[in-house]
Amino acid sequence: MSLNKKITKADLHSAYWRSFFDMSSINYERFQTLGYLFSLQKVLKKLYADDKEGLTRACVRHMEMFNTMPLFIPSILGTTIAIEEKVANMEKGEDTSELEESINNIKIGLMGPFAGIGDSLGWGTVRPVLASIGAAMALGGSFLGPIFFLVMWNIFNFSFRYYTLMYGYNRGTSMLRDIKTSNIIEKISTGASILGLMVLGVLVASWINIRTVLELTVKGPDGDVVTNLQAVLDGIIPGLLGLGLTMLIVYMMRRKWTTTKLIGIIFVAAFVLYALKIAA
Amino acid sequence: MENLGLALLVGVVAGIIEWDIYGGFHTMINRPLAAGTIMGLVLGDLPKGLFIGASLEFVYLGSISVGAAIPPDAASATCIATALAIISGISKEVAIALAIPVASFAQMLQMFIWTVNTGLMHKADQSAVVGDIDGACKWHYVGSFLFFLQGFAPAFLAILFGAPYVADLVAGMPDLITGWLKLAGSMLPAVGFAMLFILMNKPKLTPFFIIGFVLAAAFKGSLVSTALIGLAAAMIYVNSMDDSATKHVRRVRE
Structure with missing residues (x-):
């Protein structure tokens, strides 16, 4: 297999920055679907520059329903890009259907577990912990409260998305297996829940007057x-x-x-x- | 109409803050803590914005979007309540209570946009089937702009038409009302806390909630120190878990 259409760092960066707009057209029918295609816009155009039919098939497959916790979209994007790269580099005449099918299977396989762990990690733990520390500082009269919250959250937001996208691209198809065979999902969501519940105990004790x-x-x-x-x-x-x-x-x-x-x-x-x- | 300029300013700031939720970047300037502070800064009363934002942060701490559920729109509510508090001179307690119905109203606007966006999907489908990726993706910008508008419009109208009335309404408010709203405001965080509890609690993890509560209530443990104990507890617990998956927990977002 010759790799004449190589995904570069710049292509991955375009998907990274575009992933921040993942929910711009969120809707009741297919949720973040169009946002996912939007994140891949540059990448797909490059991979299928001289293959209109391939591009059409890619567009159609990424218009299928997709929804997960937004912080975990980049990692799934990474695996998608890795497989799309393989598909685009296959010889003319080779059967790409199996590989193409695996793209959506992996998306669907990851979005469920990631939605669950994302909610308890991001919305249940990281954000409430940082926000309640910030809000407690603010009610004590310090304007550093909101600054602390925004700085800490965004270090997490920008770096987590970046490193998981790179991880997803490097692992490619193996990521789904990594996730399913190791206990990582359970570990992260349990760990996050423990920290979150402990902080919640403090909040209940201190902030209902x-x-x-x-x-x-x-x-x-x-x-x-x-x-x-x-x-x-x-x-x-x-x-x-x-x-x-x-x-x-x-x-x-x-x-x-x-x-x-x-x-x-x-x-x-x-x-x-x-x-x-x-x-x- | 003399506050047209002011209404525009508040509207644009509220629009940008609202846009952060779905429009892009998710920097969390949309959280009440940040939104109240920014609005206070723009309108020249930082302490009031800081107080209202931080108070509403506790009320909406547990208001999170799980799957397809849209939570009350705390961003819009914080912007409007803070702006009205500063412009019309409402007390902080009344402003916090005022934010609650606004959040529910703005939530309905978000549901409306989610519905409108479904139409964008069908437009994008038409381009996708012929491989016109640029044509499909351009509809994405429309959705993004709608979410700016969803923050801009209510804040703009509230300041333009609402500010004078609110000032009159609140001018002669008896102590009974202010005391009542203050009490309600201090009870409301319990709703968000309950939501977080339901999200994270499993019977085998309840002990950690109890430990956190007792550390704070009886031993005056601070938020950060208890969080660090929580981190340590989480590490101890996770290290004792199996390395390979025995059962796979599947939760489809729908």
Whole structure:
């Protein structure tokens, strides 16, 4: 097999930069599909410069439904580019159908697991951890909070996408096997969940400020004894009301209550609690 | 119409911030923490923007897009609430409560654009079947621009028409209302936290949530120090896991 159409670093870089626009035309029918084709635009045009039929087949196959967690798109792009490069370099007359089919099979094989691990790693752990550290700094009055958040996130965002794209290109077809035979998906999502849950525990303890102002008055022989209910609760463990509220919402969400409904209920409950001077 | 210039400024800033969600780059300037700060900086009241943004960050910390679900649009809400707070002089607590319905409204606009974009796909299909890759990809820019517009339009209109009314409305607000909204605002983060909990929790991992809670509640552990303990715990746990896949967890995004 002769490699007369070689993918260069510059081609990979074009796919890298274009991958940042992966969701520009996101839609209910095929989600990030057009964004995926857009990322490959330069690469495919180069590979199939003198093969109109090949280019058409490539366009059509990349217009099939694709959707995953955006941070993991570059790695899948990398494998696609590696296989497309092989297809484009096959001799005229050779049967390319098997290799061409493998492109979409690998895309579909990766997008499911990557969606799951991406959600717990990116949206469940990295972003909330960085954002809550930043927001806590900001509420303490420091404008460094948002700067910390943006700098840290974007170091992650730009480097993760770059290195996974290069990894995907270098491993090519083997990446799907790497992913499926090693336990890497489970390891990353479990590790991310542990870190995320630990930080979530801190957030529940610190950032739901609901305190009761109820006082129990007991008439005694030496005058009234006033017991502050919040002090009693704090004696058990501080943050108990916030924990209770969070777990109540978890329970209701698992019973298919929508977020909008729950937010409405919180507004109503807050009014009742405030008006009756139960909480402040 | 005297605040046309101001409305344009707020609209363009909100449009750029909104564009970051789906339009491109995902730098997270769309998160409330950054969006509130940027809006505060542009309108000349950084402390207020910082406070509103950081407060809304906790409210929407767990508002994440899983699969095809579109979460409430915290970016649009933060931009509009912060801008109204600074321009119309609303208190920070009221601005935070105001952001909640705006986020749900803007979420519906996003759903509308997701629907409109389906039409772009069909246009792109027509070019794709004849191998016209440039023709197919040009529709991608249209989608990108729609997401800018989705941030621009509501913010522009809210400042142009809403600002004077909001100022009047809020002027004579009784203590009962402000106290109520403040309480609601401090309870709301629980919704986002609950969403994150559902996303990540498995029965065998619940102990880590409890440890985190106790470290902070009883031992005053800071966020960063507890996160580092969490990192260590994650490493210990992962190192004891099998190296090869025994079962493959498959989750198709639909």
